[in-house]
Amino acid sequence: xxxxxxxxxxxxxxxxxxxxxxxxxxxxxxxxxxxxxxxxxxxxxxxxxxxxxxxxxxxxxxxxxxxxxxxxxxxxxxxxxxxxxxxxxxxxxxxxxxxxxxxxxxxxxxxxxxxxxxxxxxxxxxxxxxxxxxxxxxxxxxxxxxxxxxxxxxxxxxxxxxxxxxxxxxxxxxxxxxxxxxxxxxxxxxxxxxxxxxxxxxxxxxxxxxxxxxxxxxxxxxxxxxxxxxxxxxxxxxxxxxxxxxxxxxxxxxxxxxxxxxxxxxxxxxxxxxxxxxxxxxxxxxxxxxxxxxxxxxxxxxxxxxxxxxxxxxxxxxxxxxxxxxxxxxxxxxxxxxxxxxxxxxxxxxxxxxxxxxxxxxxxxxxxxxxxxxxxxxxxxxxxxx
Amino acid sequence: xxxxxxxxxxxxxxxxxxxxxxxxxxxxxxxxxxxxxxxxxxxxxxxxxxxxxxxxxxxxxxxxxxxxxxxxxxxxxxxxxxxxxxxxxxxxxxxxxxxxxxxxxxxxxxxxxxxxxxxxxxxxxxxxxxxxxxxxxxxxxxxxxxxxxxxxxxxxxxxxxxxxxxxxxxxxxxxxxxxxxxxxxxxxxxxxxxxxxxxxxxxxxxxxxxxxxxxxxxxxxxxxxxxxxxxxxxxxxxxxxxxxxxxxxxxx
Numbered sequence: 323x324x325x326x327x328x329x330x331x332x333x334x335x336x337x338x339x340x341x342x343x344x345x346x347x348x349x350x351x352x353x354x355x356x357x358x359x360x361x362x363x364x365x366x367x368x369x370x371x372x373x374x375x376x377x378x379x380x381x382x383x384x385x386x387x388x389x390x391x392x393x394x395x396x397x398x399x400x401x402x403x404x405x406x407x408x409x410x411x412x413x414x415x416x417x418x419x420x421x422x423x424x425x426x427x428x429x430x431x432x433x434x435x436x437x438x439x440x441x442x443x444x445x446x447x448x449x450x451x452x453x454x455x456x457x458x459x460x461x462x463x464x465x466x467x468x469x470x471x472x473x474x475x476x477x478x479x480x481x482x483x484x485x486x487x488x489x490x491x492x493x494x495x496x497x498x499x500x501x502x503x504x505x506x507x508x509x510x511x512x513x514x515x516x517x518x519x520x521x522x523x524x525x526x527x528x529x530x531x532x533x534x535x536x537x538x539x540x541x542x543x544x545x546x547x548x549x550x551x552x553x554x555x556x557x558x559x560x561x562x563x564x565x566x567x568x569x570x571x572x573x574x575x576x577x578x579x580x581x582x583x584x585x586x587x588x589x590x591x592x593x594x595x596x597x598x599x600x601x602x603x604x605x606x607x608x609x610x611x612x613x614x615x616x617x618x619x620x621x622x623x624x625x626x627x628x629x630x631x632x633x634x635x636x637x638x639x640x641x642x643x644x645x646x647x648x649x650x651x652x653x654x655x656x657x658x659x660x661x662x663x664x665x666x667x668x669x670x671x672x673x674x675x676x677x678x679x680x681x682x683x684x685x686x687x688x689x690x691x692x693x694x695x696x697x698x699x700x701x702x703x704x705x706x707x708x
Numbered sequence: 709x710x711x712x713x714x715x716x717x718x719x720x721x722x723x724x725x726x727x728x729x730x731x732x733x734x735x736x737x738x739x740x741x742x743x744x745x746x747x748x749x750x751x752x753x754x755x756x757x758x759x760x761x762x763x764x765x766x767x768x769x770x771x772x773x774x775x776x777x778x779x780x781x782x783x784x785x786x787x788x789x790x791x792x793x794x795x796x797x798x799x800x801x802x803x804x805x806x807x808x809x810x811x812x813x814x815x816x817x818x819x820x821x822x823x824x825x826x827x828x829x830x831x832x833x834x835x836x837x838x839x840x841x842x843x844x845x846x847x848x849x850x851x852x853x854x855x856x857x858x859x860x861x862x863x864x865x866x867x868x869x870x871x872x873x874x875x876x877x878x879x880x881x882x883x884x885x886x887x888x889x890x891x892x893x894x895x896x897x898x899x900x901x902x903x904x905x906x907x908x909x910x911x912x913x914x915x916x917x918x919x920x921x922x923x924x925x926x927x928x929x930x931x932x933x934x935x936x937x938x939x940x941x942x943x944x945x946x947x948x949x950x951x952x953x954x955x956x957x958x959x960x
Binding site for chain 1: 777900
């Protein structure tokens with residue numbers, strides 16, 4: 323058993339770390355203030371990422387990616403997690419579900435996405451279908467050899483900059499002994515398709531500038547060529563490719579927690595009250611000790627779940643544990659850091675209040691903490707018939 | 709033309725250094741180490757010469773502990789072609805002195821016959837600022853220190869140097885030793901494909917004995933101490949108050 327990083331991994335970490343510090347940090351305050359990423363900044367980040375060979379580094383070499391393992395990619399995203407989500411979106415990491423592209427879909431979607439010529443966004447959530455994915459109302463029906471889609475999606479991250487969308491839509495209902503069950507199909511939808519519209523979403527307190535959008539489908543016609551995977555096979559592609567997105571949330575939580583933690587330690591060492599640094603008070607120093615312990619635990623849990631994927635070992639439960647623990651750890655670490663800073667922690671002169679706000683969504687998106695607990699407990703009890 | 713670039717593994721510039729309890733030096737155990745920033749500039753300049761078609765091969769060399777191979781891997785990931793590691797110490801706290809380093813480099817220069825050696829002007833750990841100059845003396849080559857700009861043209865190089873009060877431009881005959889100043893260039897990030905390739909690039913391991921050099925220290929460290937902590941400042945309400953305070957202290 324070996325817990326160290328290889329020379330290559332060390333270099334990957336140090337390259338991405340300096341990239342985030344030099345190319346992302348300087349623009350964060352502006353993005354936070356305006357809620358927008360200036361287009362020239364977005365383009366510069368994207369071009370530099372392409373030049374460095376890091377764009378779409380999660381894709382295999384045969385389609386033009388860097389072929390990083392899940393573990394190496396987790397290290398990349400851990401460092402990216404230190405920086406603003408709105409900005410590091412342009413350190414492009416297309417959805418790996420695009421590997422399900424067949425035939426001419428590869429030329430139209432997969433390869434341009436890997437080259438950074440087109441950006442993608444994933445659309446699943448609806449106002450009435452959050453954790454209950456199968457409850458989706460957005461539906462497609464057959465008409466004259468095409469599919470006609472009606473309905474809407476919301477909370478769609480990355481939609482603002484996307485050229486095409488990976489959309490999950492209901493394409494029928496099966497009667498099962500446990501009641502009616504919707505069949506789901508995954509479609510690739512180009513921006514500008516008649517009947518399809520991208521509308522501004524809501525203002526979130528987390529990740530300002532990383533906007534969410536609403537997608538509406540009004541008799542939007544799609545051909546069979548737009549189906550990703552099989553008709554009614556939406557759950558199959560989802561299960562094959564989207565399990566790993568939870569590792570993204572976990573690693574980014576660890577990265578952000580480490581950045582936040584540095585502020586906590588520095589401040590505790592420098593801030594003096596009652597004639598001594600507040601780090602001399604156990605009320606503060608023990609909190610710091612708990613923070614680093616939890617960060618390290620989350621880090622190891624996350625990296626080991628990525629490693630399990632690379633080894634071909636079952637990882638569903640472990641990924642759920644990592645996502646659950648890392649996102650909840652981030653909430654505690656950002657909250658404690660804010661508390662250590664006192665009133666100043668709430669002011670936007672420091673990034674602490676931002677880390678604290680940003681942390682909140684990590685327990686919600688990509689499967690809430692409750693869904694992760696459900697996955698974990700189901701895996702434990704299913705074999706026991708309970 | 710070959711370009712030789714010596715790189716040193718030093719304490720990372722972001723690390724807050726701590727003096728060892730016995731005053732023998734700075735604590736280096738379990739501390740983040742990186743390539744000396746001036747050497748990073750040297751590697752970058754060498755790679756740019758290669759990209760411009762003015763150099764054929766960039767060789768990075770590091771002299772010190774075995775862990776310096778990480779520093780060499782970084783140079784290879786930036787774009788150097790091969791590396792030479794001279795293992796001259798076992799303990800990370802052993803600093804090989806400039807003259808010993810220069811003598812080993814002289815041995816490597818004799819073996820490799822580079823047209824140019826680009827070195828950092830100094831290492832940020834001991835700030836000696838001596839190795840480049842000593843190597844020039846040992847080889848009898850021209851030297852251009854504190855380079856702010858480097859142009860290689862045929863068998864000569866034009867170097868703009870940072871000197872007190874401004875810039876000085878000199879022309880030196882090749883082969884020559886150039887040492888880099890901070891503003892020569894901005895080192896690149898290692899690209900992902902180059903990071904992956906770095907492991908496959910050759911790294912030769914040598915010892916000081918291979919070059920007939922004795923690295924026994926000639927200097928002894930008497931004591932090491934931290935800089936005095938600065939006293940907190942005092943805010944004054946007006947210029948008059950400032951003037952009277954300064955007078956009080958006898959500053960004016």
